[in-house]
Amino acid sequence: MIQPLRKDIRISLKGRVVDLSQEIYHQAPTFPWDPKCGIIVHNTIESIGFNVTQLCMSAHQGTHVDAPYHFIEGGTTIDRMPLEVFLGEAVLVDARHKKPREAIVPADLDPQTDRITPGSRIVIMTGWDLVFPEARYLTDFPVISQELAEWLAARRVALLGVDIPSLNMADGPVVHRALLGAGIAVIEGLCHLEEIRATRFLLVAAPLRIRGRDGSPVRALGIVDDG
């Protein structure tokens, strides 16, 4: 049995709440290697007195967290990831100048580079979520380069969040392994990052406690202090 965590965290929440999560719905887009998304009426007020829905989906449906075990044999599973990683200040990087399928490289983080230190949470905004749910959302997105993945791993950041549906297509395995192998939590499929309108915000995005598995859909929220 997993014990409750007792780590100290120290953050403050004040301001606007921005919903950074894609909607989950019946037949929402998925990659070919994922189970399909089925949001199924199981019982209803008419049939038994109350509505009950069956959820069938990939652990990587929509806005979701990748655990190291997604790509690393013996890697940390989603239920064992430290909760503190998913609760705290994040740095927002504006990469909306990137074109479809273009690689995001360390130079794209330049204005924020000084803020990227061990334990940082980095969220990269490409604006690609605006393409959702078109078919090209899953195929033509700008990508995290191997170079950037290794750069972030070398800086020992705690978390990388992106508004693209996966880190990379052609180089997906090597890029995932570079980040997940370094123990970096990955959140894919974020949205609405343009509503943050600040370079720092508070990220709240704890995954479901799914025993021993590779990922989880998540409700990701950004809290912005405009004060």
Add this chain to the structure above:
Amino acid sequence: MIQPLRKDIRISLKGRVVDLSQEIYHQAPTFPWDPKCGIIVHNTIESIGFNVTQLCMSAHQGTHVDAPYHFIEGGTTIDRMPLEVFLGEAVLVDARHKKPREAIVPADLDPQTDRITPGSRIVIMTGWDLVFPEARYLTDFPVISQELAEWLAARRVALLGVDIPSLNMADGPVVHRALLGAGIAVIEGLCHLEEIRATRFLLVAAPLRIRGRDGSPVRALGIVDDG
């Protein structure tokens, strides 16, 4: 399309993080009217280079949020619930003196009554989660009485959280309707509340953004400031 929220919230997070969420796992306990819980290996590192899990479960599996639409025709669905309800200070009520199947009544909230005002988040600890995953966990739990549900509705609380798997068995419909019909968010199946060791804590428990449905599994966290 739902717009990101822009409501102001003002809370502070400092201290220990306590995981208040039950584990989700293959064939985890469910009520007879719920879909079964299937956590299924869909693809593996050996088969395609990475692990992908299929999640099949009730929207009310384990620790979860009930939306008004669970019991109320035309009621607010889970994706439309205000996020601020799930982020903020909660009052913890100790009801561990209650016996199996015993009704929890307004008098059981006595030491905390003054703190229960419009917008309050109330979390009732019975300790029943310690019985999980025995079969009686789903049948013999202490219950929220109709009297208490109506008392909380009259006080216009924002949220009720419980460490029992449902609000009530025999009187389930009337008790759910009293709370959900008043727009009160309900979180069922919490655990580890004894680790809070304080009468106030910060609750973080935003449900998945499931379009138009009746509930969602949730990662519920308690943050306790011991300082």
